[in-house]
Amino acid sequence: SQQGEEDPQALSIQEGENATMNCSYKTSINNLQWYRQNSGRGLVHLILIRSNEREKHSGRLRVTLDTSKKSSSLLITASRAADTASYFCATDGSGTASKLTFGTGTRLQVTL
């Protein structure tokens, strides 16, 4: 399987704390995308980081990419209860014409 790994599998934090999720993948990539999924519903696109980028920000989200280690991290700062969801990374390998390979996902629980 080409599926990437994410850790932790589950993360429970209190509101206001930061949450960090990690993603590792196996092949060379063009870019890496992060998604959020609430309670088994559709995926919400959070951020795309290209293979030649090392860090990207969007609001309370910060994504890093280390292509030498084939890994990425998603940091959510000042978390809120509404951030409770599953988070997935997805990569498209170079030359694979847009097909995404998803990581195993991290279930984030933010409590009040």
Added chain:
Amino acid sequence: SAVISQKPSRDICQRGTSLTIQCQVDSQVTMMFWYRQQPGQSLTLIATANQGSEATYESGFVIDKFPISRPNLTFSTLTVSNMSPEDSSIYLCSVVRSSYNEQFFGPGTRLTVL
């Protein structure tokens, strides 16, 4: 971004029957995909829906089980044929919306097979 709708949003079906899922996009897109998410699992690509030609299936998925239509650049259907309980999953379509391959997903169809 993209506005993507799917019908039905959920269904409960009997073993041996078939269900067709529709995916509608608010504007023309070249690349459209179908994914499956089994309970508690991540997403797996079923096939690429090609406009004007047969879909391209991933390993483990066949046309007889998951026939796909793509009559134009805004619409596609996925049929789950001769269903069994193992087909119970969320089925999602996605489209590519930028030169960097940003992919956006529909809301999904939650299928339960009894």
